[in-house]
Amino acid sequence: xxxxxxxxxxxxxxxxxxxxxxxxxxxxxxxxxxxxxxxxxxxxxxxxxxxxxxxxxxxxxxxxxxxxxxxxxxxxxxxxxxxxxxxxxxxxxxxxxxxxxxxxxxxxxxxxxxxxxxxxxxxxxxxxxxxxxxxxxxxxxxxxxxxxxxxxxxxxxxxxxxxxxxxxxxxxxxxxxxxxxxxxxxxxxxxxxxxxxxxxxxxxxxxxxxxxxxxxxxxxxxxxxxxxxxxxxxxxxxxxxxxxxxxxxxxxxxxxxxxxxxxxxxxxxxxxxxxxxxxxxxxxxxxxxxxxxxxxxxxxxxxxxxxxxxxxxxxxxxxxxxxxxxxxxxxxxxxxxxxxxxxxxxxxxxxxxxxxxxxxxxxxxxxxxxxxxxxxxxxxxxxxxxxxxxxxxxxxxxxxxxxxxxxxxxxxxxxxxxxxxxxxxxxxxxxxxxxxxxxxxxxxxxxxxxxxxxxxxxxxxxxxxxxxxxxxxxxxxxxxxxxxxxxxxxxxxxxxxxxxxxxxxxxxxxxxxxxxxxxxxxxxxxxxxxxxxxxxxxxxxxxxxxxxxxxxxxxxxxxxxxxxxxxxxx
Numbered sequence: 001x002x003x004x005x006x007x008x009x010x011x012x013x014x015x016x017x018x019x020x021x022x023x024x025x026x027x028x029x030x031x032x033x034x035x036x037x038x039x040x041x042x043x044x045x046x047x048x049x050x051x052x053x054x055x056x057x058x059x060x061x062x063x064x065x066x067x068x069x070x071x072x073x074x075x076x077x078x079x080x081x082x083x084x085x086x087x088x089x090x091x092x093x094x095x096x097x098x099x100x101x102x103x104x105x106x107x108x109x110x111x112x113x114x115x116x117x118x119x120x121x122x123x124x125x126x127x128x129x130x131x132x133x134x135x136x137x138x139x140x141x142x143x144x145x146x147x148x149x150x151x152x153x154x155x156x157x158x159x160x161x162x163x164x165x166x167x168x169x170x171x172x173x174x175x176x177x178x179x180x181x182x183x184x185x186x187x188x189x190x191x192x193x194x195x196x197x198x199x200x201x202x203x204x205x206x207x208x209x210x211x212x213x214x215x216x217x218x219x220x221x222x223x224x225x226x227x228x229x230x231x232x233x234x235x236x237x238x239x240x241x242x243x244x245x246x247x248x249x250x251x252x253x254x255x256x257x258x259x260x261x262x263x264x265x266x267x268x269x270x271x272x273x274x275x276x277x278x279x280x281x282x283x284x285x286x287x288x289x290x291x292x293x294x295x296x297x298x299x300x301x302x303x304x305x306x307x308x309x310x311x312x313x314x315x316x317x318x319x320x321x322x323x324x325x326x327x328x329x330x331x332x333x334x335x336x337x338x339x340x341x342x343x344x345x346x347x348x349x350x351x352x353x354x355x356x357x358x359x360x361x362x363x364x365x366x367x368x369x370x371x372x373x374x375x376x377x378x379x380x381x382x383x384x385x386x387x388x389x390x391x392x393x394x395x396x397x398x399x400x401x402x403x404x405x406x407x408x409x410x411x412x413x414x415x416x417x418x419x420x421x422x423x424x425x426x427x428x429x430x431x432x433x434x435x436x437x438x439x440x441x442x443x444x445x446x447x448x449x450x451x452x453x454x455x456x457x458x459x460x461x462x463x464x465x466x467x468x469x470x471x472x473x474x475x476x477x478x479x480x481x482x483x484x485x486x487x488x489x490x491x492x493x494x495x496x497x498x499x500x501x502x503x504x505x506x507x508x509x510x511x512x513x514x515x516x517x518x519x520x521x522x523x524x525x526x527x528x529x530x531x532x533x534x535x536x537x538x539x540x541x542x543x544x545x546x547x548x549x550x551x552x553x554x555x556x557x558x559x560x561x562x563x564x565x566x567x568x569x570x
Contacts, residue, residue, distance in 0.1 A: 022091045022398035022406040025384050025480065028052065032083065034381035034394045036109045036369045040136070041116045043374065044088045047381040047396055048107040048120055050080040051098060079104030079125055084118070084138050087396055090414035093477050097138045105130065109157035111165065117141065119165050121157030129154050129167060133200065142200060147171065152192060156218045161225065163198030168229065170215040171207060191216035191231050191242070193250065206250045209233075214242065220271045222299055226253060230269040230279055233257060241266050241281065243301070256301055262286065264293070267318050272296075273326065276304060278351070280330065282316040289314040292330075294351045307351045315343055319369045323376065327354070329403075331367035331380045334358055342367045342382055342395075344403045357403040361387050365395070376401045415478075415569065422470055431463065438567040449561040451492075454513035456521055468522050471565075472530050479533055484568040486539045487522075489515030492557035493545040504544065511542030518563045 026032070030052035037047040082099035084107070099105065107122040116136040123129050129147040134140060146167075154169040171192035190209035193216060196202055208214070212235040219229045222245075231242035241258040258264075263284040270278055276298050283293040292315060296305040317330035326349035334343040334356075341358040342365045348354055359365065363385035370380045377398055384395035398406040416436045423440070426432045431444035442448075446459040456464070475482060489511035495503040519540050523531060549559040 020091070020408050022408055024085075024087050024091050024093065024396040025386075026085055026093070026096060026394035026396070027480070028083070028394065029391075031392045032394045033383045033392055034083075034085065034368065034396065035107065037371045037379050037381040037396070038110050038112055038118075039371055039373050039379065040086070040112070044086055044094060045371075045373075045379045045396060045398070046084060046086045046110060046118065047369075047379075047394070048082065048084050048110040048118075048122075049381070049394055050106040051083045051394070052079065053081050053098065053100075053104075080106045082107035082120065082122055082132070083394065084110070084120065084134070085394060085396065086138070088414060088418075091396075091398075091408050092414050092418060092481070094418075095138060096477060099132075103128075108154055111157060111159040114163070119157060119159070121154050121165070121167055123152060123154045123169070127151035127153070127172075129169065129194070131157070131165065131167065131196065131200075144196070144200060144202075146194060146202065146205070147192070153215075155216055158219050158221065160195070160221055164196045164203070166219060166221075166227065167194045167196070168216040168219045169193075189213045189215055191229065191244075193219070193227075193229065193246075195250065204250045208244060208252065208255075217266050218269045220269050220277065222271065222277075223275045224299075226299075228269060228271075228277055228299075230266050232266050239263050239265055241279075243279075243297075245299070254301060263288070265316075267316070267332075268320050270320055270322060272322055273324075275299070278320065278322075278328070280317045280320050283308065290316050292317050292332075292345075294320075294347070296351060305351050309345075309347075309351075309353050311353075311356065313337070317343070317345065318367065320347075321370055321372045321378075323372060323401075325349075329370060329372065329378050331370040331378075331382075333366035338362065340364050340366060342380070342384075342397075344370075344378070344380060344399055346403055355403055357399075359397065359405070360384060363387060363389065364392065373398075377406055378403075415481075415567065419474065419567070422474055426467070432467075438569070440565040440567075442562050442564065443559065445558075447562065448558055449514055451494075451557075451561070452510065454489075454510060454517050456517055461521060464518065464521055465525065468525065472526065472533075475537070475567075476530070476533055479537075481569055482537055482567060483570045484539050484566075485534070485537045486541060486566040486568060487515050487519040488564045488566060489513065489518070489542040490547055490560055490562050490564065491545050492560040493548055493555060494557060508542055508544045511544050512540070513542075514561075514563055515540045515542050 028051035032051040034047040034049035040046055082105055085096045086094040088094055104125040105122055107120050109121040111119045118134040120132040128145055129152050131144045133142050148171050150172040152171045154167050156168045158166040169192050170189040173188050190207040191214050192207050194205040212233050214233050216231045219227055225248045227246040229244040233240040233242050243256045245253040265282040268280040278296045281293040282290045284290050292309040294307050297303050313334050313336055315334040317332040320328055320330040322328050328347040330345045332343045334341050341360040344357050346355040365384050367380045367382040379398055381396050383392040385392050400406050420434050433441050433443050491507040491511045495506050523534055549556040
């Protein structure tokens with residue numbers, strides 16, 4: 001009876017064992033965010049945005065009497081850089097790369113190339129537009145800088161049917177660069193659209209707008225190759241929604257302004273499977289509280305559905321996508337009483353809300369973009385702010401079709417694959433072997449210790465240098481999921497003719513000395529940043545000869561005198 005009860009409890013605990021959510025928080029110094037997401041051909045997820053960096057000044061100290069001259073001297077020393085992150089199905093970060101371009105910039109959109117690479121669109125903080133083409137490992141193939149001589153911003157990048165891309169944004173009205181900014185005024189914005197071929201050649205670049213401030217927010221390609229542009233026009237306290245249809249060459253076919261009594265902000269346009277379109281709007285009421293408004297229309301400006309969606313708290317959708325059955329998912333934010341949470345919403349084909357879910361902690365969280373994955377799960381990206389923190393972090397989550405958080409099935413097996421790939425050269429050369437429990441064992445003949453010794457030989461040090469140069473970036477990249485890096489010393493069982501007690505104690509001390517010698521060498525050769533990480537996860541231990549190497553039940557004393565590393569996950 002007791003045995004049956006124990007088995008029942010064991011089975012229950014296995015079935016209900018807590019598994020981690022698919023929620024990846026990429027921490028960087030200062031504020032960071034992700035603005036767009038895509039799925040790679042290997043079913044991994046990639047997202048782009050920005051993180052912040054300092055640039056060291058080579059300028060010598062100098063006294064300034066003019067405040068504006070001083071501000072000019074310190075400009076371009078701190079700001080945003082494009083950041084691309086790729087995660088696998090077990091929420092492990094495959095790479096996290098910063099552009100390190102000469103000018104500060106932000107990435108706002110990413111689309112896939114046929115070779116599993118990326119087009120990344122963005123802009124420099126001093127007002128120039130840019131498109132980067134990257135390979136599948138996010139290495140730069142080419143970059144295009146374009147725009148006017150004035151201040152430009154990109155809002156989205158669209159992959160076209162011919163393999164090229166369309167950049168949508170805004171540009172300040174053309175004026176002489178010699179004009180005094182404070183005398184002539186800032187000028188008004190125009191919608192600014194540029195189309196590139198699949199080879200990166202600029203096909204055309206045009207402005208559209210009114211006498212007021214106009215901004216291009218998003219665009220989509222219709223079935224006939226024409227382009228539907230979503231924008232906004234601002235004047236006084238009004239924000240009009242602008243819809244425009246262009247030919248494939250950028251010629252205007254029709255233009256429609258939608259005016260309302262209250263503030264309306266457009267955020268997204270998509271083409272549906274029935275070749276109609278849906279736009280997502282953030283609609284404000286008289287109390288300046290926002291709610292969601294969705295409008296479905298056809299190619300000829302006919303409104304098919306115009307629906308307001310009210311939730312308990314003010315909310316908005318930044319992105320929407322359509323499932324294969326015609327239902328939709330949207331992501332954005334909801335302003336709770338205490339804070340702002342990330343929002344995901346499920347809608348039917350008639351734009352009626354079916355379900356909503358909130359995500360995040362007690363601070364500021366929101367989603368900027370979403371992507372429906374091959375298996376009908378949903379990836380969403382944005383920003384997450386930790387409790388008691390003022391800095392936002394890059395955030396990637398995966399949701400199930402019902403908007404529940406996807407859970408990670410087996411995290412350690414994927415780490416095993418990643419670290420085996422990392423050290424495939426050393427494994428092939430039979431210098432190390434890696435077990436599925438994430439134990440890394442040194443097995444090269446030159447890496448064993450001599451009898452009774454713990455000092456590292458020159459060959460051991462040389463290998464540890466190469467080993468740590470690979471291991472440390474891996475640990476840094478995955479530090480949010482790593483609990484411990486254990487360095488374990490081992491011995492063979494012999495120690496002269498001493499009795500068992502002395503033989504055991506001396507071997508125990510020796511195994512600890514081997515562990516400490518290895519640990520201290522790696523720690524001392526690391527830079528400060530690496531030492532800070534190691535100080536949080538390093539553990540030293542000695543296992544004496546309890547794990548001695550046996551061959552046909554006979555001890556291999558040489559191979560027993562070794563060290564192993566073990567990665568323990570949270």
